[in-house]
Amino acid sequence: MSGATPMLEIRDLHASVEGREILRGIDLVVRAGEVHAIMGPNGSGKSTLAQVLAGHPAYTVTAGSVRYEGQDLLEMDPEERARAGVFLAFQYPVAIRGITNAYFLRSALNAVRKHRGLPELDPLEFMDLLADKLKAIDSDDSLMSRPVNDGFSGGEKKRNEILQMAVLEPKLAVLDETDSGLDIDALRTVAGAVDKLRRPDNATIVVTHYQRILNYITPDHVHVLSGGRIVLSGGKELALELEARGYDWVRAEAAV
Amino acid sequence: MDERVTRPADAVQRYVAQYEAAAANGGRRAPPWVRELRAAAIARFVAAGFPTTRQEEWRFTSVAPLAETPFAPARPGAEPAAREVEPLWLPVASAARLAFVNGRFAPALSSASLPPGVRAVSLSTALADPAPALQGRLSGGTDTPFAALNAALFADGALIHVAAGVDLDAPLQVLFLSAPGAAPSVSHPRTLVVVERGARASVIEGYAGLGGATYWSNAVTDVVVEDGAHLELTRVQREAAGAYHVAATRSRQGRDSVLRFHPVVLGATLARHDVVAVLDGPGAELVLNGLYLLGARQHADHHTVIDHAQPDCQSHEYFNGVLDGASRGVFNGRIVVRPGAQRTDSKQTNHNLVLSEEARADSQPQLEIYADDVKCTHGATLGPLDPKELFYLQSRGLAPAEARALLTYGFGAEILRRMRHAPLREALDALVRGRLASGHVAGPGA
Numbered sequence: 001m002s003g004a005t006p007m008l009e010i011r012d013l014h015a016s017v018e019g020r021e022i023l024r025g026i027d028l029v030v031r032a033g034e035v036h037a038i039m040g041p042n043g044s045g046k047s048t049l050a051q052v053l054a055g056h057p058a059y060t061v062t063a064g065s066v067r068y069e070g071q072d073l074l075e076m077d078p079e080e081r082a083r084a085g086v087f088l089a090f091q092y093p094v095a096i097r098g099i100t101n102a103y104f105l106r107s108a109l110n111a112v113r114k115h116r117g118l119p120e121l122d123p124l125e126f127m128d129l130l131a132d133k134l135k136a137i138d139s140d141d142s143l144m145s146r147p148v149n150d151g152f153s154g155g156e157k158k159r160n161e162i163l164q165m166a167v168l169e170p171k172l173a174v175l176d177e178t179d180s181g182l183d184i185d186a187l188r189t190v191a192g193a194v195d196k197l198r199r200p201d202n203a204t205i206v207v208t209h210y211q212r213i214l215n216y217i218t219p220d221h222v223h224v225l226s227g228g229r230i231v232l233s234g235g236k237e238l239a240l241e242l243e244a245r246g247y248d249w250v251r252a253e254a255a256v
Numbered sequence: 257m258d259e260r261v262t263r264p265a266d267a268v269q270r271y272v273a274q275y276e277a278a279a280a281n282g283g284r285r286a287p288p289w290v291r292e293l294r295a296a297a298i299a300r301f302v303a304a305g306f307p308t309t310r311q312e313e314w315r316f317t318s319v320a321p322l323a324e325t326p327f328a329p330a331r332p333g334a335e336p337a338a339r340e341v342e343p344l345w346l347p348v349a350s351a352a353r354l355a356f357v358n359g360r361f362a363p364a365l366s367s368a369s370l371p372p373g374v375r376a377v378s379l380s381t382a383l384a385d386p387a388p389a390l391q392g393r394l395s396g397g398t399d400t401p402f403a404a405l406n407a408a409l410f411a412d413g414a415l416i417h418v419a420a421g422v423d424l425d426a427p428l429q430v431l432f433l434s435a436p437g438a439a440p441s442v443s444h445p446r447t448l449v450v451v452e453r454g455a456r457a458s459v460i461e462g463y464a465g466l467g468g469a470t471y472w473s474n475a476v477t478d479v480v481v482e483d484g485a486h487l488e489l490t491r492v493q494r495e496a497a498g499a500y501h502v503a504a505t506r507s508r509q510g511r512d513s514v515l516r517f518h519p520v521v522l523g524a525t526l527a528r529h530d531v532v533a534v535l536d537g538p539g540a541e542l543v544l545n546g547l548y549l550l551g552a553r554q555h556a557d558h559h560t561v562i563d564h565a566q567p568d569c570q571s572h573e574y575f576n577g578v579l580d581g582a583s584r585g586v587f588n589g590r591i592v593v594r595p596g597a598q599r600t601d602s603k604q605t606n607h608n609l610v611l612s613e614e615a616r617a618d619s620q621p622q623l624e625i626y627a628d629d630v631k632c633t634h635g636a637t638l639g640p641l642d643p644k645e646l647f648y649l650q651s652r653g654l655a656p657a658e659a660r661a662l663l664t665y666g667f668g669a670e671i672l673r674r675m676r677h678a679p680l681r682e683a684l685d686a687l688v689r690g691r692l693a694s695g696h697v698a699g700p701g702a
Contacts, residue, residue: 054651057643082653094648097607098670099662104652107662111653147670164652 005070006031007203013064015052022048024228033200038207040225041247046207050176054088083115087170089161091177096148104148133166137193155186162193174205179213191216211243224250267323275408293396297407304401316586317557327442330358344464346683351426352376357433359411359443373419382415395478403504406444406476413446420452427458436471445475456486465496472500479507481515488516495524497700504530511537521548521556523700531560535569546575547671549691550583552699557586564597573604576667579615580697590622600630608638609667661695
């Protein structure tokens with residue numbers, strides 16, 4: 001089962017929110033080492049797919065299956081998914097009153113480490129590890145002593161998500177519109193960090209409306225989502241075509 | 257009908273009798289100005305009587321148990337052993353520890369190692385020497401009927417006096433301890449803190465009780481922060497489960513002074529704290545930063561008035577509450593900007609985390625602005641934990657119980673972060689964590 005099993009295998013996934021069906025049969029296979037871009041117009045179901053993978057309780061899976069490293073992902077609670085190596089970078093990161101980033105990240109990391117049978121880190125050990133991780137993504141510790149996302153700018157929030165990703169070392173990272181609302185410098189910083197975290201044994205799903213983030217994170221596969229289904233898949237050149245031609249032609253072809 | 261139930265007029269008479277007994281006894285040796293202050297105060301208490309919920313300021317807080325319970329003056333009694341008292345001090349290296357048991361100074365439990373220019377003594381000692389420093393600074397209790405009662409009846413109290421220019425890093429700690437007997441008793445703790453021009457100090461006021469008997473602690477604190485002085489004042493109320501705690505704090509700040517006041521409420525079954533903070537010199541800055549953690553049937557009421565009497569002052573008021581069980585938190589924050597107090601910068605927030613169906617929070621801002629060039633903002637929230645926040649933490653690997661505990665702790669930590677003195681902040685952090693074990697608020701004395 002080892003090398004042959006895909007990291008993520010989504011089959012005929014249907015999901016709805018408040019009785020409204022958003023995903024209408026997604027099929028997707030992601031292997032270790034790969035970067036997949038999920039593109040599509042607003043309302044196509046991109047963010048729903050990301051939220052369903054993370055286990056958001058507002059979404060109900062009505063049909064299909066999702067296997068992660070051979071396990072039934074849909075049977076797992078959100079925290080079990082996180083501990084098993086699934087990470088969602090939120091489109092709208094949530095502010096946490098009173099809890100500093102450093103404290104929050106150490107709590108999260110220790111929850112993951114406990115699950116993996118590793119000893120928990122005390123604050124000093126954590127600060128050492130953090131310094132290494134920050135260096136690896138060319139970041140600094142300026143966000144660490146501030147409460148999680150509280151009063152952060154849009155760019156700081158997104159940078160903070162990637163920082164959490166660097167510390168938690170997920171196997172499967174899902175970036176939900178991490179590029180939205182970023183100016184070009186912030187985008188370069190954030191996307192550059194994601195690119196630095198790529199390894200042969202992890203995989204990344206980049207959910208995005210725009211092609212520009214893919215200038216920094218080169219995808220192996222590009223999928224176009226429309227009406228809750230993947231209607232077109234291709235290589236990285238597909239992203240450029242979408243950028244040039246928009247989404248209407250894809251919808252037109254899919255309708256045929 | 258319970259025979260012990262007292263009618264309001266009888267309740268007032270009980271304290272008049274206590275005043276007369278005290279005046280006839282040791283009170284005759286007090287300086288004339290103190291005797292006058294007490295006489296005026298008891299007259300004010302008689303005129304006002306016990307407040308009722310028909311009065312706007314007391315609408316949410318019934319003090320009927322205080323009027324109905326026959327509290328006797330707390331007796332000096334046997335001093336508790338130092339090891340029994342030790343856990344009630346904050347574990348912070350302190351320049352002085354002043355202990356009071358049932359309202360009276362307890363020298364055996366106290367210690368001090370003070371630099372020149374700093375006094376930390378009992379009021380009875382200070383009043384015995386004819387130092388004029390106290391006259392005009394020891395208030396007559398004009399803010400509430402209970403403050404008046406304190407002025408009429410306080411047996412002793414603490415004087416903290418920091419002379420001009422003294423810079424003292426180690427906190428000065430005062431602890432008012434109640435060790436009640438079987439019958440309900442009352443004491444009237446009094447504290448006066450004076451930080452003179454350009455001086456800097458940190459003061460901790462602690463209130464605690466031993467045993468489960470019913471008692472009432474009726475405290476008044478007067479604070480003077482002179483021009484250019486800095487004071488961090490931390491108040492930790494962790495009275496026993498059977499306690500009633502009523503308090504009034506009045507501060508007055510001079511030009512360019514800074515007062516950081518952190519009232520923390522953990523204890524008592526019924527607590528009411530009235531704060532009047534007067535920014536009385538241009539450029540003064542106030543941070544009023546409070547926290548209440550309530551469980552079981554605890555009730556805590558904060559009524560604060562921030563009085564911007566001069567231009568170019570800043571006040572930042574933050575109160576957070578965590579309410580569990582069938583507890584109730586009341587916050588009323590009034591901000592007055594006097595005519596001429598231009599360029600006032602005032603911010604007020606009150607955030608309440610309501611963890612149970614039976615718990616309840618009330619929040620009322622009141623702005624009275626009589627100047628035109630001012631910046632005043634206020635905001636209040638109340639409600640349960642936010643599912644979005646819970647999911648965010650779960651998505652990072654925290655179990656729901658861990659996530660709830662972390663979010664709950666955050667309401668306390670947000671307030672603790674503003675405490676400047678690190679050992680003090682850590683000591684309070686330990687208290688808050690102890691009280692918020694497992695994302696719930698344990699009752700007092702737990």
